[in-house]
Amino acid sequence: MTPEEREVHDKAQKEREEAEQAELPYKWRQTLQDVDVTIPVPKGTRGRDLQVELKKKHIKVALKGQPAIMEGELCKEIKVDDSTWTIDNQEEVLVHLEKVNQMTWWENVVTSAPKIDTKKIQPENSKLDELDGETRAMVEKMMFDQRQKAMNQPDSDTLRKQQVFESFKNQHPEMDFSKAQFQ
Known part of the structure; x- marks a missing residue:
């Protein structure tokens, strides 16, 4: 679309x-x-x-x-x-x-x-501010992942894995990664 x-x-x-x-x-x-x-x-x-x-x-x-x-x-x-x-x-x-x-x-x-589309829920920012740090981080990660999924983009876990892989490739230029598959 x-x-x-x-x-x-x-x-x-x-x-x-x-x-x-x-x-x-x-x-x-x-x-x-x-x-x-x-x-x-x-x-x-x-x-x-x-x-x-x-x-x-x-x-x-x-x-x-x-x-x-x-x-x-x-x-x-x-x-x-x-x-x-x-x-x-x-x-x-x-x-x-x-x-x-x-x-x-x-x-x-x-x-x-009837069901509502929970992917479209935008929590009130004031309520988000009231959450403890760990819960807030988890909610923000979930919101980011939902936005990424809606745009057909990789979620935060996949992005983190890609960064680790890129860092490893940069630290080991002598290795051939042409056939490496990333999941």
């Missing part, structure tokens, strides 16, 4: 993804550590009016005696003891899900929902 075709394709995919997400009965956002889900409920809803279940791989949010507003198998596992829910202004249920694997982006909250 030409850069122009890629841009048109990406724009169409983003619009489709946004339309699919807008049709869900909830809104959600995520960081590498957690997922926050906002579910509108009728004004005046109280905690006792709700049935909320948070399990390692399952979620259910319903008004008692009614079909679930949101229910299904979670995309990935959560830390149940660190996950919470609350009601905001008696009109929204706020569900905070703490991820078990804090190095991956979720494609969706429940597996039955």
